[in-house]
Amino acid sequence: MDHVVLLQKILVVSFIVALFWKIIRYMCNLLHVEKEPVRILVTGAAGQIGYAIVPMIARGVMLGPDQPVILHLLDIEPVAEALNGVKMELTDAAFPLLKGVIATTDPIEACMGVNIAVMVGGFPRKEGMERKDVMSKNVSIYKAQASALEKHAAEDCKVLVIANPANTNALILKEFAPSIPEKNITCLTRLDHNRALGQISERLDVQVSDVKNVIIWGNHSSTQYPDVSHATVHTSRGEKPVRELVSDDKWLNDEFITTVQQRGAAIIKARKQSSALSAASAACDHIRDWVLGTPGNMGFHGGIF
Numbered sequence: 001m002d003h004v005v006l007l008q009k010i011l012v013v014s015f016i017v018a019l020f021w022k023i024i025r026y027m028c029n030l031l032h033v034e035k036e037p038v039r040i041l042v043t044g045a046a047g048q049i050g051y052a053i054v055p056m057i058a059r060g061v062m063l064g065p066d067q068p069v070i071l072h073l074l075d076i077e078p079v080a081e082a083l084n085g086v087k088m089e090l091t092d093a094a095f096p097l098l099k100g101v102i103a104t105t106d107p108i109e110a111c112m113g114v115n116i117a118v119m120v121g122g123f124p125r126k127e128g129m130e131r132k133d134v135m136s137k138n139v140s141i142y143k144a145q146a147s148a149l150e151k152h153a154a155e156d157c158k159v160l161v162i163a164n165p166a167n168t169n170a171l172i173l174k175e176f177a178p179s180i181p182e183k184n185i186t187c188l189t190r191l192d193h194n195r196a197l198g199q200i201s202e203r204l205d206v207q208v209s210d211v212k213n214v215i216i217w218g219n220h221s222s223t224q225y226p227d228v229s230h231a232t233v234h235t236s237r238g239e240k241p242v243r244e245l246v247s248d249d250k251w252l253n254d255e256f257i258t259t260v261q262q263r264g265a266a267i268i269k270a271r272k273q274s275s276a277l278s279a280a281s282a283a284c285d286h287i288r289d290w291v292l293g294t295p296g297n298m299g300f301h302g303g304i305f
């Protein structure tokens with residue numbers, strides 16, 4: 001009997017707490033109490049991906065439509081004027097969520113107090129090169145920036161490395177910033193994941209949002225393995241395995257895999273520059289799912305160690 005009374009009391013208290021929490025949130029919305037701005041570092045901000053990602057962040061694509069942000073933009077001295085141009089455009093776009101912009105060529109100033117670090121700074125490969133061919137140039141950048149992040153970023157800073165070779169640069173950053181928890185250092189493989197979703201949705205003529213749980217194994221490189229063994233599509237007859245719906249193992253085992261593996265090179269061949277808008281969008285997906293969680297029964301996709 002005592003247990004029943006205790007359980008009833010717990011339920012009543014939980015209900016009251018939940019009710020109060022809802023009322024407080026409702027009042028905050030009513031009174032327009034704003035959340036504290038989140039500080040987001042974008043390195044290589046004067047480059048292609050930088051130019052594509054900063055308006056996405058400032059519009060709430062990364063952290064949601066009610067999360068104010070302060071952008072910390074870092075690039076190198078030779079492009080300082082272009083970086084300032086990006087800052088001017090951000091002012092001119094009058095984004096309501098954007099509470100400030102720091103544009104600098106000083107890594108310490110850039111890293112000061114940042115909660116999220118999107119590491120794009122570095123050199124892209126050109127046609128005919130593999131991603132590992134830019135390793136010697138880019139790895140040294142990550143060695144140098146690791147200590148600025150370690151010393152000056154917020155304690156719980158979440159790091160996303162995009163510059164190639166992304167997995168190696170993230171590993172270097174982890175080695176040279178040992179006090180940043182390992183779980184907070186990731187690299188971008190979400191672009192490969194999104195590319196796989198795009199291929200499946202085109203092939204089956206279904207909405208990309210109805211395709212779930214594709215996995216990319218391995219590095220963000222031409223040796224990666226896009227895996228649809230657990231992938232499903234939401235249909236009017238319920239969740240169906242991708243393999244069953246495609247019903248063409250040859251396509252799934254050959255063309256699908258090589259298309260995803262080689263998509264970066266195909267874009268460089270077509271644009272004479274590497275992917276930028278899809279990379280920026282995938283970076284927003286990565287951080288959004290990491291910080292805000294994934295919807296329903298979907299997994300998080302990112303490179304971790």
Ligand SMILES: NC(=O)c1ccc[n+]([C@@H]2O[C@H](COP(=O)([O-])OP(=O)(O)OC[C@H]3O[C@@H](n4cnc5c(N)ncnc54)[C@H](O)[C@@H]3O)[C@@H](O)[C@H]2O)c1
Pocket residue numbers: 043044045046047048049050074075076079120121122123124125134138141161162163164165166188189191192220274275276279
């Ligand atoms: N992981 C992925 O899915 C993915 C996707 C696309 C591109 N990338 C990689 O992202 C990187 C950037 O691509 P991009 O197209 O924006 O290149 P970009 O050349 O247009 O821009 C790179 C920027 O980084 C800056 N930079 C160079 N050294 C720096 C340093 N020490 N500190 C700060 N900034 C520095 C450059 O001045 C330039 O403005 C490349 O390495 C590219 O291969 C990765």
Ligand SMILES: O=C(O)C[C@H](O)C(=O)O
Pocket residue numbers: 124125131164191220263264265267268274275
């Ligand atoms: O392919 C590249 O060099 C850029 C990027 O890694 C991509 O996959 O688009």
